[in-house]
Amino acid sequence: MTTLLTRKAVRFLLIVGGGALVAFLLWVAQNVFNVAMPGTDTSPIEVRLIVAPAMADWVTEAAERFNAEDQRLDRRPITIRVTAQDGLSVHSQINSGALRPAPSAWIAEGTFVLDLANLAARQASGQNAFTTEGSVAQSVLMWGGFADRVAVIDARFGGLSWTALQGASSASGWEALGGQSAWGFFKLVLPDPRKNSAGLAALLSAAAEFHRKTELAATDITNAPFEQWAQPLIDAVPNFANLGNEPAQQLSVRGQSAGDAGLLLESDWLMSAEGLSHRQIAFRYAAAAVTFDFPFAVWTAPEIATRVSGDTSQRQADQQAARLFYQYLLADAQQSRLDAFGLRRVSGGTGEQFVRWSALGIQSGAPPTANVRVSAEAVLAALHWVEQVIR
């Protein structure tokens, strides 16, 4: 009997042990070697990420690293595809229903343009299109101008400001301001605000200065005195097409003939600082400006379901994969690379680039610029206004 029990026990132990071994081997296969079990969904997850052009190079570099690391969600490989697109273009596509296929996520220039896009989505479908996870980097609008021009403005108006540039725009030429006649008229550096978020944000910052407030509503933009005051600034741009989407670079290659001074993104100035430094450029931080906080927002509108065949689990996988990449961007390895692209860390920290150009006025520490908060309705009002006054 004892022998029988022993044989049964041995058989039992063999069966249980064998099963445990098989289970262990299966676990190793799935979790170490990513082998998929029959019936498991192993289809790739492609995260289609739209990013603001100022972010594009940094995010693309990070995405290439992420993709090379074979990152997975539930054993499904994740691939990040990056497309650079200005936030105003995203807004326009949401407005017209042309944002198809819907992206998985979007890193907009700032909360101001993300809110604008969500406003359009609410007006179209009753709900937001995107839900913010958080910021991934920072930048700030700042003044830049050729030193000889800035010196004249300093002498005449006491420093760079929208009030000063409005005065310069209204004059009959540089000679009337105390500058040289060969300089012609004051030329404002402003990317097309109908197409470029930084251009629109610059004008919103002008509205904030005009009204002496840091929270703007739509009525601040549709305000007749403001629009009348701002018209010379619009008229002071020689050609909205000329500088394209890289105004600092074009100032660097064309010099003063392309523009005299303007409010551009700090990262835009930094990426062209080398060339600009040969042309005697001066940088100043504005007293107040719209902030570029580069929010990472996941698409949460129902339409994504149609992109993935109406399957809720697919939509959730898409969103989770996007959030994984968001976390990836917050890691130190990625944050430390922001400096190379002229951007500040999400914490506000900076790197070597900022130190290098400190003599021109770049500050490594927190910029002394108050944040101008703008309602989505105010942004929309500004967009309508510039579409009317610029032909």
Added chain:
Amino acid sequence: MTRSNWARLFSALMALTVILTACGGGETVEGTPVAEKPSNAIEISILYAPEFAPFMPQVINDFNRSYAEGRNPVTGQPLASGERPVYVTGVDKSSGTVMQGIVNALIAPGNANVEQPTIWSPSVSHWLALANYQTGRELFDLADSPPTALAPVVMAIWESRLKAIQAKHPGQPVGWEELLEVLNDPNGWASYGISGRTTVYYGHTDPYVSSTALSTLIGEFYASARYNTNNPNLRKLTLDLVNNAQVQNGVRQIEQLIKHYSTRTTEFKEYIAQGPEYLDFVALEENDLIYINQGKTQYQPPEKLVALYPKEGTFWHEHPFAIPNASWVTPEQRAAAKVFTDYVRSKAVQEIVLANGFRPATTDVAIGYPITPDLGVDPNQPATVLDVPDPAVVAAVQSSWQYVKKQADVMLLVDVSGSMGGDKIDQARQAALAFVDKLPAQNRLGLMVFNHNISTPVPLDSFERNSDDVRRAIQNLDADGDTALYDAVIAATEALAQDTESDRIRAIVLLSDGQDTASAQSLNEMVNTINAQRGGKNPILIVAVAYGSDADINALNAIARSSSTRVQSGDPANIQRVLEIISSYF
């Protein structure tokens, strides 16, 4: 091995060599074999401005070769999994012609001129704005059409002329204000201490076709609006100003000093290189002036041509790469076009851009040779720019040209001697008819023909009255008899010279295929007759076309030298195109 076996072996090797050469040889671009198109390539096309013709074919071929070899030309890396190669085809074409072709593609698809490129690179973004304006839609996103090469528009003026103007205004910058003083001075260059011809000769191309001409005409309107309406602080040109009679009259007065027009700057460069005797100043892109000063034209300039960057401002030509928002461009092609755009804006290609006399469009390449004072240009200029008018204003400037441009008296002088028989006279008739069709209606036109006799089937009169008679007479042209070339040229010159008060371009377009066999007067007498008309406000230009291989090149060259023109060559295959180009001079 026996001798016969060696012979067989040698023959086989020769045959193999021929076969391999036939397979591996074929077309090349600048000595580099034309890249083959990969079977899975995304095909895109580009139409670019003629100024890019010297280097763009090589750039395109290098791009295509990279993909053919399995590498991304921008990154230099092997193609990624799933990455499709891109294959580019391209051709140069005048910006205005392409603009009309693209507009026609949308609003008049049955027109003979229809273009549907993936990328269009005009010389300047004015054309993109005009295309948007004419189609009533945002066909091109100007903000997303990046520059690929920069060139300011300059007034190319002979150094002696510029120094004379500067001597009159010591220490002052020179611009349209000073040029207008010269243009309006009744004593012309004599007031500036320049001996010889006093009349000022100016030139520019056709603003419907050429970017330089369009920018220049806008500049003329600015100058007239500022200085003729006592508005020196005018900032931006408006529709009201373009339509203002006083402003238009001012532009008309500037245009009165035109010696002749041309369709394209590429041809005009050859004329200007002849020296101050031909033209005093002409509007050019900076790179064209460098080209002339580098001695790359057929004629070597007798003195240095310098770039005048008008003090009032000028325009930058940015050669943007624009992708139309049109149904003929797929999303894949759009993405592929952006790859090619990135390639053209890469450091390696921007170095080529600089070597060809343009300023780089990116910061990767610093300005250097040939943008140097030695070649007549100033890398620190232009100091300022003119505001680009709204598209409606640009369109109004363009359309006003027909009314402000200098009109012309054109005498078509056709050889109908016996040697013109057969195919030659048939093609000459077609070419002459095409010439008449292309001639602007504001001009005056006449027809003279010659063999051993000279006759005037249609005397000079307004185009409106004459054109049908001229067409009928051309249809009836027949070839017979000897050739009295010298007598015919003298007769035509004297016919045009009768109107001594003419303020029009006066031109004879001569089509001749043979030697003079019947003239009563000599070659010298003919040259003297032509020379007698030089130097005046409206010298008689004789544009001679050598038709066929038996044409009297010596005589035609003598004619061309006397009237400071160039002999054009034509044959039955291309004579129509040659005469169409000549019609653009008026």
